[in-house]
Amino acid sequence: MCLLLIAHRVHPKYPLVLAANRDEFYVRPTDPLAFWPGEPHVLAGRDLQGGGTWLGITRKGRLAAVTNYREPKRKTQQARSRGLLIHDFLTGCESPLSFLNHIRSQEEQYSGFNLIVGDLADRSGVGLFYYSNRHDEIIALDAGLYGLSNHLLDTPWPKVQRGKRGLQEILELGVDISPEVVLKILGDQTLAPDAHLPDTGIGLPLERLLSPIFITSSDYGTRSSSVILMDEQGEITFVERAYPKFADRIVEAETHSFKLTIGKRTG
Secondary structure, eight states, rough: OOOOEEEESSSOSSEEEEEEEEEETTTOOOOEEEEEEEEEEEEEEEEEESSSOSSEEEEEEEEEEEEOOTTOOOOTTTOTHHHHHHHHHHSSOHHHHHHHHHHHGGGGSSEEEEEEEEEETTTTSSEEEEEEETOOEEOOOOOOEEEESSSSSTTOHHHHHHHHHHHHHHHTOOOOOHHHHHHHTTOOOOOOOOOGOOOOOSSSHHHHHTOOOSOOSSSSEEEEEEEEOOTTTTEEEEEEEEEEEOOOSSSOEEEEEEOOOOSSSSS
C-alpha cells in the first residue's frame, strides 16, 4: 500500500475515516476483499504471493495497515513479507501496544515498513498506534488527520498533502460521508510538480511516475482503493474498489458492513 489517510476522532459522526490506495505490480496475484476462509472474523484482501495483506479489520475492531518504506539502496536479505505483519495482528490477540513491542524486537527480519495497528473497540480515546522500523518509536495517535506514504508518518510528500487536503474538505462538511466521495480523492492522477518531488534515490522519471495519489504505468500501479468508515455505534463499512491494469474501466466497488462485536480480545 502506498497511501494511507486517517481521520481519527475528528468527525462528529465517524470516529474513524480511513482511505487507502494499494500500489503494486500488476502481475502479483491477489484475492479481493472478503472474509477469510478459516479466519471468518478477518475482513481483508489477500496477497497470494507473500501470504499476508496490506489492510484489514476484524469483527471485534482489530485494524491494521502497512506501507513499504522506500529505500532502493538498502536490502534486507531473506526478509519476511511485510504483509504478514497485518496477518499476524489480525489473527492474533495481543493488544496493539504489546504487538508493536514484539515486532520492534524483531524489526531486522523485515525490509523497511510503516505499520498502523489499533483496537477500534478501545474507548480510551487512543486505540491507534504507529510504528516504523526506520524510526524505532511507537507513537500513539491522538485525535487528528494523518497521512502516510512510503516514508515516515506525515512526511509532506505531494500525494500525502493533496490527499489530506481532500479528506479535510470532506470532514469539514460535517454530514454523512459517502465512500464514493472518498474514493474520488483516491482516484486523483494529478502529477506533482518536479520541484516538489522527494529524492528517494530512484531518479526523477520514476519519482514523477509515483507522485500521483493514483498511479498508472505499464507494469505497476494502483491495484485497489479502500475506504473504512466507523460510526459512533460501532457500525463498520469497508469498501474496496479493485482495478484492472491501467484502471481502464469503471469497476464496481465491493462493500461489507457489520457492527463491532465487543468481547474478549480474540479478534
